[in-house]
Amino acid sequence: MFSFKRGKKRQSGLVSIHVSESGVAIASSHGANASKLAFAELFSGTPDTAAPAITAALDKANLTGMRCSLVLSGGEYQLLLVEAPEVPANEMKEALLWRVKDLIQYPTDDALLDYFELPEDAFRGRGQMLYVVVAQRSTVEKRIAWVESLGLTPAYVDIPEMALLNLVExxxxxxxxxxxxxxxxxxxxxxxxxxxxxxxxxxxxxxxxxxxxxxxxxxxxxxxxxxxxxxxxxxxxxxxxxxxxxxxxxxxxxxxxxxxxxxxxxxADSIASEISLTIELQQHCLLAIAGALRVETRSKG
Incomplete structure (x- = not known):
């Protein structure tokens, strides 16, 4: 469920969740091309202890059933810069998993892996490099099941480094x-x-x-x-x-x-919002807000 391809068109409404030591941050967008922030709140506690309050808030805001982007926290994934294997595109993930297997702390069959490319002029004649994102599949699947228990539909798993691009590109x-x-x-x-x-x-x-x-x-x-x-x-x-x-x-x-x-x-200077973007809200919910304003991939053809 990782998805790191970039585009220019925003999603048609999305809820985003980011879990940190401060609690569980939830944000949602809607409007034309989902370009307007509609909801953002930090719920104290762990995902499990905060779940009842989150479920009630989602229901009150008419967000139940919406598609959701889960933005992972720092300790839940690894981001590795590696040389791109010379293999066909349909074999790339398998080849990359073999390349990074000694850098992860769990079996490869419990690894969830994806990658994103850098611009062509990032190498100056050197071999092409890729950023590889790898996370423990069992951990991510547990978090996805929790998202489903809130009444949301998991659609994407993202990382902070890429989610932030939705705000600054x-x-x-x-x-x-x-x-x-x-x-x-x-x-x-x-x-x-x-x-x-x-x-x-x-x-x-x-x-x-x-x-x-x-x-x-x-x-x-x-x-x-x-x-x-x-x-x-x-x-x-x-x-x-x-x-x-x-x-x-x-x-x-x-x-x-x-x-x-x-x-x-x-x-407040860069996004449209129906809610007040206080300093406290931005400090606690920034990555959830970034996930909610996700940019869709360009259409092909």
Missing amino acids: EVCDNEAGTAVLYLDDKSSFLNILSGSSLYLTRALASGSPAALESTVLDLQRSMDYFESQIGKPPCVRILLLPLQVGETALMRELRENLGADVQSFDL
Whole structure:
């Protein structure tokens, strides 16, 4: 159920769920091409303890039965950059599973795997590389069964790195690079885009204030790699998500050390919403909101 292909057309209404240590975040979209956020809420507790409150809220908001995108949490999958095997497309997943089998902690027959490609100019004459996403099938299937128990219809399984593109692609349409920094105490990551296309993604050790120096260094190294090895124009802008409260120490450090325009990304400036996009809501529900505004694949032909 992984699906990482990108497009321009949004889904015709979608509920999205993201589970974190803060609780269970639920969001939904509707309207023309499902481009408007209609609902977002954080439910405290674990998936099981929060289920009754979630079910009641879904019923009240007339969301029962809708298609659902499940955005996995940081510890529920691995994202690996590997060289693409020279095999036909219909054999790619099997070949990739063989290639990463020593990097996962469970049997390959319990692995759920998919991949996404990078733009053709991301390699500069080197062999083609792919990002491989692998998760434990039994874990994902348990979460899918839980989604079904809420009265929703599972349609997609996504990861934060790709879900976030639903929010930032349109504002990263310049050829010059944009670094998108998602901050979380447990699982921060960095995406670097050019012309709305993802060229580089990597996990960061931490996005907490205590790790400020290492975060700045990680970002600097990634931006240097993007320019020197991938051959793209320098990153001129750094977007921080979720929305930060005022001018943070990290923002000051990034601005002083990296010479880029540093902005805290406010959803209220970029998406249509029927609900108030408070700072607290954005900080707790950002990935669920990103999943709800999923972009559909382009039609063929």
